[in-house]
Amino acid sequence: MNLKRWLTAAAVATSAALTAAPAAAQPTELHFWMGLTGANGEMLMRFGEEFNRAQTDFRVVVSFKGQYPEQRAAAVAAYRAGNPPHILQMFDAGSGDMMAAREAIIPVSEVFRRAGLQFNPADFIAPARGYYSLPNGDLLSMPFNVSTAVLFFNRDAFRRAGLDPDRPPRTWPELVTAARQIRATNAAPCGYTTTWLAWVQLEQFASRHNIAFGTRNNGREGLDARLTVADNPLIVRQVQTLVDMQRDNSFQYGGRSNDAAALFISGQCAMMTQSSGGLAAITQGARFEFGTAQLPYWPDVQGAPFATTIGGASLWVFNAPNRTERENRGIAAFLNFMRSDRVMTEWARTTGFLPATNSSFRAMQQEGFFQRNPGRDVPILSLIEARQGENTNGYRFGRWTEIRDVYHEEVERALQGRQSAADAMRNFERRGNALLRAFERSVAPRQ
Amino acid sequence: MQRKVVFPHRLLPYLLLAPQMAVTLVFFFWPGGQALYMSLLLQDAFGHTVIFVGLENFRALFADPAYLAAIWRTLYFSLAVTVLAMVPALLFAVMADRVIRGSTVYTTAMLIPYAIAPAVAGVLWLFMFNPAVGVIAWWMRALGIDWNPVLDGSDAMWLVILASAWKQIAYNFLFFLAGLQSIPRSLLEAAAIDGAGPMRRFWTVVFPLLSPTTFFLLVVNLVYAFFDTFGVIAAVTQGGPAGATQTLVYKVYQDGIQNLDLGSSAAQSVILMAIVIVLTMLQFRFVERRVHYH
Numbered sequence: 001m002n003l004k005r006w007l008t009a010a011a012v013a014t015s016a017a018l019t020a021a022p023a024a025a026q027p028t029e030l031h032f033w034m035g036l037t038g039a040n041g042e043m044l045m046r047f048g049e050e051f052n053r054a055q056t057d058f059r060v061v062v063s064f065k066g067q068y069p070e071q072r073a074a075a076v077a078a079y080r081a082g083n084p085p086h087i088l089q090m091f092d093a094g095s096g097d098m099m100a101a102r103e104a105i106i107p108v109s110e111v112f113r114r115a116g117l118q119f120n121p122a123d124f125i126a127p128a129r130g131y132y133s134l135p136n137g138d139l140l141s142m143p144f145n146v147s148t149a150v151l152f153f154n155r156d157a158f159r160r161a162g163l164d165p166d167r168p169p170r171t172w173p174e175l176v177t178a179a180r181q182i183r184a185t186n187a188a189p190c191g192y193t194t195t196w197l198a199w200v201q202l203e204q205f206a207s208r209h210n211i212a213f214g215t216r217n218n219g220r221e222g223l224d225a226r227l228t229v230a231d232n233p234l235i236v237r238q239v240q241t242l243v244d245m246q247r248d249n250s251f252q253y254g255g256r257s258n259d260a261a262a263l264f265i266s267g268q269c270a271m272m273t274q275s276s277g278g279l280a281a282i283t284q285g286a287r288f289e290f291g292t293a294q295l296p297y298w299p300d301v302q303g304a305p306f307a308t309t310i311g312g313a314s315l316w317v318f319n320a321p322n323r324t325e326r327e328n329r330g331i332a333a334f335l336n337f338m339r340s341d342r343v344m345t346e347w348a349r350t351t352g353f354l355p356a357t358n359s360s361f362r363a364m365q366q367e368g369f370f371q372r373n374p375g376r377d378v379p380i381l382s383l384i385e386a387r388q389g390e391n392t393n394g395y396r397f398g399r400w401t402e403i404r405d406v407y408h409e410e411v412e413r414a415l416q417g418r419q420s421a422a423d424a425m426r427n428f429e430r431r432g433n434a435l436l437r438a439f440e441r442s443v444a445p446r447q
Numbered sequence: 448m449q450r451k452v453v454f455p456h457r458l459l460p461y462l463l464l465a466p467q468m469a470v471t472l473v474f475f476f477w478p479g480g481q482a483l484y485m486s487l488l489l490q491d492a493f494g495h496t497v498i499f500v501g502l503e504n505f506r507a508l509f510a511d512p513a514y515l516a517a518i519w520r521t522l523y524f525s526l527a528v529t530v531l532a533m534v535p536a537l538l539f540a541v542m543a544d545r546v547i548r549g550s551t552v553y554t555t556a557m558l559i560p561y562a563i564a565p566a567v568a569g570v571l572w573l574f575m576f577n578p579a580v581g582v583i584a585w586w587m588r589a590l591g592i593d594w595n596p597v598l599d600g601s602d603a604m605w606l607v608i609l610a611s612a613w614k615q616i617a618y619n620f621l622f623f624l625a626g627l628q629s630i631p632r633s634l635l636e637a638a639a640i641d642g643a644g645p646m647r648r649f650w651t652v653v654f655p656l657l658s659p660t661t662f663f664l665l666v667v668n669l670v671y672a673f674f675d676t677f678g679v680i681a682a683v684t685q686g687g688p689a690g691a692t693q694t695l696v697y698k699v700y701q702d703g704i705q706n707l708d709l710g711s712s713a714a715q716s717v718i719l720m721a722i723v724i725v726l727t728m729l730q731f732r733f734v735e736r737r738v739h740y741h
Binding site: 069409412 | 489490491492493494495496498577579580597598599600685687688689690701702703704705706707708
């Protein structure tokens with residue numbers, strides 16, 4: 001009896017203590033979905049933890065829901081269920097789809113405005129700003145991991161071929177000659193390869209020569225934009241060049257996305273056009289001395305070389321009916337943290353991605369990072385120091401992942417010898433335009 | 448005489464079935480119904496605009512030469528995978544059946560591929576045959592064979608056929624072995640006494656008696672080739688190059704998840720389901736007649 005009363009008293013006391021415990025509010029949870037793997041993904045997670053440690057109001061949960069396409073599908077499904085993540089890292093090609101779904105997202109400028117925090121789009125480097133901005137200057141999403149296309153080359157293979165390892169090819173004719181010489185001297189089994197076929201050979205290529213590959217300012221001004229590649233002799237010429245180079249293995253096709261990197265890192269191909277973000281893998285895996293150069297251009301194009309355009313991803317904020325003002329403040333605080341010089345410089349220093357803000361770029365210059373690491377400034381210089389033009393601001397097309405795949409398919413067929421380069425671009429234009437019209441139809445009623 | 452099970456309580460059988468029915472309803476009928484409904488709509492990815500378009504998605508698919516090519520390609524792929532998965536399995540089962548010593552070792556070794564997930568099997572073959580870093584690709588180059596699944600469509604197709612069939616051989620082997628072991632020895636001995644050689648014995652006695660197993664495996668393998676090979680293709684070729692390995696099930700994934708074209712993807716899954724139902728019905732109607740059940 002005594003024991004029973006004692007136990008009851010103890011139980012009551014404990015429960016009272018627990019309920020009366022810290023009256024401090026629970027930190028608001030914010031979900032950030034990112035699509036990077038390996039060391040880059042781990043770094044993003046660390047940034048999240050750092051933010052959480054620095055304050056107690058909010059807690060950011062960084063999750064990996066699959067690579068960009070799978071993550072996007074998961075985010076769309078979550079949005080339809082009424083519970084999307086707060087922040088989503090969306091790749092460049094998905095921007096057109098996101099922008100057309102205006103109710104689904106809150107422009108980043110608006111997020112900061114509602115939270116009462118200062119946000120100036122001019123802080124970001126011009127190409128990134130131009131890519132993601134609205135006509136009134138507001139930014140739709142916040143550029144974070146920005147990359148551009150560069151040329152990596154194998155210095156040891158250059159020496160073996162009798163080429164100057166400190167003078168990489170600057171133009172496409174120079175690259176073709178170098179690749180042929182590498183094959184002729186057998187300095188490497190293959191002269192040149194490329195990753196991200198459509199991104200490099202169409203999008204970056206067009207920017208480098210300041211040509212448009214679609215009407216309406218590359219789709220930025222209207223949903224009724226059309227692709228215009230079939231009548232563009234330069235774009236056809238580029239595909240034809242690859243087809244010709246393949247004959248003596250001066251060019252070897254390595255796949256649509258990142259797979260060709262293995263051809264360069266293993267030493268099989270002596271040159272590779274790749275995203276600057278691929279630097280980390282090369283540094284880790286290459287057993288030879290390599291160098292970085294800007295993306296080649298055709299010298300007969302007036303004014304070339306122009307600036308390359310950006311790739312990578314940006315951070316989008318989702319809209320949901322149950323979003324509170326408090327959550328909005330947390331999102332703004334986290335984004336503010338992510339765009340701070342400290343985070344941006346650490347990110348740019350470690351990965352091959354570029355400093356997305358002007359201040360972080362200047363900070364890296366001042367601390368001598370680019371002097372200590374020659375070649376690391378090549379990508380950002382090709383973005384901001386090269387000449388800007390009307391067509392160096394990227395594009396804005398819906399269903400662009402699908403349209404890129406159509407480009408891949410048609411070029412692959414040309415490389416297989418089943419059709420000419422001109423036919424490939426004609427088919428690409430036809431099929432791509434059909435998809436753009438379908439996209440226009442599926443979103444038009446609301447525009 | 449069939450023994451009927453008698454339940455003490457009238458509702459008990461329904462209650463025992465209820466969990467399974469719930470799972471089937473939630474994970475099969477509900478998504479199936481949604482797919483049927485979505486196939487009649489044209490919508491943007493986020494669901495803001497939903498337009499009812501009737502059978503337009505289906506009409507567009509059948510007018511698309513790429514889709515019709517995918518249908519033929521899938522039939523070719525499934526036939527190749529089924530034949531390559533069943534014939535070696537039967538051969539191995541017959542050989543394993545004759546082994547007296549150490550048969551467990553052989554059987555276990557033969558079964559291991561079945562335990563591997565399709566995507567893992569795909570990656571395994573991808574690494575062996577990758578033109579840049581693959582061991583077997585290296586040997587093939589040394590032998591002078593021009594092997595490049597990254598650019599050559601038929602190389603890529605053979606790679607995924609082999610990877611898919613390899614995985615399924617283990618499953619078929621198990622069933623064939625069990626089927627073989629249920630054949631009465633007396634029949635084979637009688638045939639041998641009558642002067643039938645091993646080949647004659649196999650084709651006139653063993654194979655007909657194996658026909659229930661063979662028929663069952665035929666149905667299962669075709670369904671496997673239509674659906675479960677998705678993991679292999681996604682891991683190895685992603686439908687490329689130039690769509691050479693784009694089977695119907697992979698196209699559903701590409702259009703639905705990667706390209707977010709939900710209406711077309713839903714229509715494709717409805718068509719895929721119809722094709723497999725028809726194939727299975729055909730098999731039951733025409734092939735089952737020739738099966739000897741005993």
